[in-house]
Amino acid sequence: MQANEKEIPVYVFMGFLGSGKTTFATDTLLKQNFTEGKKSLLLVCEDGEEEYDTKELEKRNIFVEMITEETLTSDHLIELGKKYEPENVLIEYNGMWELDRLFNIRVPRGWTVVQVISFVDATTFDMYINNMKKIMIDEMRNADMIIFNRCDENTRKGEYRRSIRAVNRRAMIIFENENGEADTGEDDVELPFDISGPTIELAEEDFGLFYVDAAEEPDKYVGKKIRFKAQVHKPSNYAKDTFVPGRFAMTCCAEDIAFVGFKCYYKGAKRLHDRDWVIVEGTIGKEFYPEFQGEGPVIQAESVAMTSPAADNLVYFTY
Numbered sequence: 438m439q440a441n442e443k444e445i446p447v448y449v450f451m452g453f454l455g456s457g458k459t460t461f462a463t464d465t466l467l468k469q470n471f472t473e474g475k476k477s478l479l480l481v482c483e484d485g486e487e488e489y490d491t492k493e494l495e496k497r498n499i500f501v502e503m504i505t506e507e508t509l510t511s512d513h514l515i516e517l518g519k520k521y522e523p524e525n526v527l528i529e530y531n532g533m534w535e536l537d538r539l540f541n542i543r544v545p546r547g548w549t550v551v552q553v554i555s556f557v558d559a560t561t562f563d564m565y566i567n568n569m570k571k572i573m574i575d576e577m578r579n580a581d582m583i584i585f586n587r588c589d590e591n592t593r594k595g596e597y598r599r600s601i602r603a604v605n606r607r608a609m610i611i612f613e614n615e616n617g618e619a620d621t622g623e624d625d626v627e628l629p630f631d632i633s634g635p636t637i638e639l640a641e642e643d644f645g646l647f648y649v650d651a652a653e654e655p656d657k658y659v660g661k662k663i664r665f666k667a668q669v670h671k672p673s674n675y676a677k678d679t680f681v682p683g684r685f686a687m688t689c690c691a692e693d694i695a696f697v698g699f700k701c702y703y704k705g706a707k708r709l710h711d712r713d714w715v716i717v718e719g720t721i722g723k724e725f726y727p728e729f730q731g732e733g734p735v736i737q738a739e740s741v742a743m744t745s746p747a748a749d750n751l752v753y754f755t756y
Contacts, residue, residue: 443547444549445526445545445547445548446525446526446549446551446552447525447526447527447528447544447548447549447550447551448526448528448550448553448554449527449528449530449539449553449554450462450527450528450530450556451532451536451553451554451555451576451580452532452557453561453565454532454533455558455561456532456556456558457556459487459488459489459529460487461556461584462479462489462527462529463487463489463490466479466494466497466499466527467490467497472497472499472524472525474497474498475498475524476521476522476523476524476525477498477499477500477524477527478499478500478502478517478525478526478527479499479500479501479502480504480517480526480527480528480529481502481529482504482505482509482528482529482534483531483532483533489501500521500523502517504528506531509534509538509542510542511542511543511544514544514545515545517545518544518545518548519545526548532576533572535572535575536575536576536579540579553579553580553582554581554583554584555577555579555582555584556584557583557584559587559588559589560587562585574604577601577604577608578605579605580605581607581608582608582610582611583605583609583610583611584611584613585610585611585612586617587614587615588612588613588614589615592612597610598610598653599646599650599754602649602652602653603645603649603686603754606652628646628647628650629643629646630643630646632657632658632661635662636661636663637658637661637663637664638664638665639663639666641747641748641749641752642749642753643752644665644667644683644684645684645686645697645752645753648683648684648697648698649754651721652733652734655723655732655733658721658734659722659723660720660722661721662719662720662721663717663718663720663721664716664718665682665716665717666714666715666716666717666747667682667683667684667715667717668682668684668685668712668714669681669682669712669713669714670682670683670698671710671711675700677706677707678702678704678707679700679702679703680701680703680706680709681696681698681699681700681701682699682715682736682741683697683698683699684696684697684698684747684751684752685750685752686751686752686753687752687753694751699733699734699736700724700726700735700736701719701735701737701738702737703738709741714743714744714746714747715742715743715744716740716742716744717736717741718738718739718740719736719737719738719739719740720736720737720739721734721736722734722735722736722737
């Protein structure tokens, strides 16, 4: 975007039919006056269970346009940009469409995505994650805020939060009850490893759960001793006395495997090689991670010993 070009903020609402996108948008636009009277364009990509009151929205200088798969094109969006010349753009995106269709499309000059919100019906989350996992994971991965609505006493908030953190460390996660009020009660998940003893001993299969929990709550681990099996990764931009002990993890499907781990300081790191299997013993600390957009765990290793490979090359983020 050129320096003299005006930025037009774009807000994207994602989620499957019935997830609460339209309700949230209506409440935000009408009751909370989000756009403050500025000319705004609302692009609706599906017929929801609830409909927008277009006449009421137009009183607030908000104009609604329906978008189909055929009309989600650069040319059509440019036409709408010229027609309305909006100061804000809001997109209620169809949860069944691939996100690449939206994020890779050429949009009018100045249009800049500033926030992506994903809505999840907590009562159907398990069904969708089991049957449409790739689409769900793509939504979770790209969201800046994830809102679980219709939560009740049976909602496994702690488990859901850790599932999200496996693919997205930066998103704000909010749980709302059936009345739309923030549900602040925590649903703690019992970890399969003991963090109360002198040393945390991780079983091979538990590294994924440790990674998610430590990334979510690093303060809980600072100062604790730990011993675990991992593979070596040596990023080219790391110092000679630094490496990443971690594991390859499946976050979605066989095509979606990533290496996860934490920075580790060790004087003998220069003798290690990528993909070596090692036993790491050290103390957990904390420092700023750019990719976390905040502080995350680090390990000060006292010893790193070569060992045999794990029984399973992959770790997972479930029990």
